Amino acid sequence: MSDAPSDSQPAAAKPLHPALDTRVCELLGVRYPIVQTGMGWVSGARLTAATSAAGGFGILAAVTMTMDQMRDAIQAVKEHTPNPFGVNFRPDQPDLDERLAHVTKEGVKLVSFAGAPSKDTIAKLHDAGILAMPTVGARRHAEKMLGFGVDLVIAQGGEGGGHTGTVPTSLLLPQVVDAVGEHIPVLGAGGFHSGAGLVAARAWGADGIAMGTRFLLTAESRVPDEVKARYLEASVTDTVVTTALDGAPQRVIRTPMVDGLEKATPVTKLPKALRNALDFRKVTGTSLKDLVTEGLAMRKSQDLTWSQLAMAANAPMWVKAALVDGRPDAGVLPTGQDVGVITELPTVAELVDRIIAEAEATLARLGA
Ligand SMILES: Cc1cc2nc3c(=O)[nH]c(=O)nc-3n(C[C@H](O)[C@H](O)[C@H](O)COP(=O)(O)O)c2cc1C
Numbered sequence: 001m002s003d004a005p006s007d008s009q010p011a012a013a014k015p016l017h018p019a020l021d022t023r024v025c026e027l028l029g030v031r032y033p034i035v036q037t038g039m040g041w042v043s044g045a046r047l048t049a050a051t052s053a054a055g056g057f058g059i060l061a062a063v064t065m066t067m068d069q070m071r072d073a074i075q076a077v078k079e080h081t082p083n084p085f086g087v088n089f090r091p092d093q094p095d096l097d098e099r100l101a102h103v104t105k106e107g108v109k110l111v112s113f114a115g116a117p118s119k120d121t122i123a124k125l126h127d128a129g130i131l132a133m134p135t136v137g138a139r140r141h142a143e144k145m146l147g148f149g150v151d152l153v154i155a156q157g158g159e160g161g162g163h164t165g166t167v168p169t170s171l172l173l174p175q176v177v178d179a180v181g182e183h184i185p186v187l188g189a190g191g192f193h194s195g196a197g198l199v200a201a202r203a204w205g206a207d208g209i210a211m212g213t214r215f216l217l218t219a220e221s222r223v224p225d226e227v228k229a230r231y232l233e234a235s236v237t238d239t240v241v242t243t244a245l246d247g248a249p250q251r252v253i254r255t256p257m258v259d260g261l262e263k264a265t266p267v268t269k270l271p272k273a274l275r276n277a278l279d280f281r282k283v284t285g286t287s288l289k290d291l292v293t294e295g296l297a298m299r300k301s302q303d304l305t306w307s308q309l310a311m312a313a314n315a316p317m318w319v320k321a322a323l324v325d326g327r328p329d330a331g332v333l334p335t336g337q338d339v340g341v342i343t344e345l346p347t348v349a350e351l352v353d354r355i356i357a358e359a360e361a362t363l364a365r366l367g368a
Pocket residue numbers: 037038039040042061063088112113114115135156159160161162163189190191192210211212213214216333334335336337338
């Protein structure tokens with residue numbers, strides 16, 4: 001499937017319920033408080049442009065792009081929509097400065113991070129007029145990020161996709177709102193897929209929702225159709241949080257491959273891990289020297305053992321095998337638990353319009 005943006009447009013604008021017109025809409029310059037998160041190998045130009053064109057806020061996943069691919073993707077989004085969008089990085093990627101210089105030149109509205117960016121990185125973003133948004137999985141992470149000066153946070157509960165903590169969204173979100181919501185907007189993530197969920201997030205004090213899996217399963221996401229079909233078959237109990245990929249907990253669809261990795265010994269894991277590290281270096285354009293420097297920095301900053309460090313590139317390469325090369329049996333399928341309640345592949349505009357219409361109907365029902 002081409003990753004060029006498609007032409008689907010949102011329905012005509014109607015007045016929005018005041019409960020849905022939040023701080024996040026103003027801060028991000030969007031109509032709806034709905035963010036499509038950065039998802040490695042998934043949120044390319046087509047998905048991001050479609051989300052921003054539909055009135056939400058799309059985020060390009062640049063962690064798994066070379067510099068050239070990132071440049072082309074930013075260009076493609078801008079050609080498709082004048083609306084704001086963001087780019088997702090890893091806080092410890094070795095070429096971060098060069099990449100930040102490019103997003104600054106391109107006037108990108110926001111940079112998001114899966115982990116915690118440094119104070120220095122946040123200051124650089126602010127000097128360039130760019131918003132900084134980390135994902136947090138605990139109240140104390142949110143407090144620390146507020147202290148570093150971030151502009152908003154995603155609070156991602158344990159039902160979410162990708163790397164995830166253990167606290168469920170229903171408990172984490174009100175905690176994070178309580179800790180930092182007075183100062184900065186909070187987006188709820190992990191399990192959101194509907195208008196009722198958006199209203200629930202607002203009830204917990206959040207300013208909007210950020211969704212990964214729900215956007216992965218749309219017409220515009222670049223995942224091959226046969227792999228999307230595999231996601232649609234999964235039930236809410238078909239996912240598992242495993243540390244067997246790269247040492248950090250990650251939610252994936254349970255497959256024979258994942259079961260095998262969970263049983264593997266360090267001796268069988270290590271050669272695979274080293275091969276994946278070298279492959280990841282090639283696809284992201286990282287030099288061998290940078291790979292080693294980055295590895296040593298990660299070992300120090302994240303307190304990793306040597307074997308965890310060796311595993312670090314596993315997750316992206318196995319995800320690529322499934323989501324880009326279309327080989328789910330040879331790779332892994334990261335997902336939120338809400339994959340089990342998602343049954344179809346709407347266009348992004350249909351999805352965003354539907355969530356807003358459902359949220360309006362829910363608010364009307366509660367008001368009545
Ligand atoms: C396939 C996939 C890839 C992901 N890759 C990234 C990534 O590169 N960077 C990041 O910050 N988060 C990543 N995530 C996490 C999402 O951005 C988001 O926080 C999460 O999916 C929210 O939970 P939900 O899937 O229940 O909506 C990924 C999630 C999925 C499902």
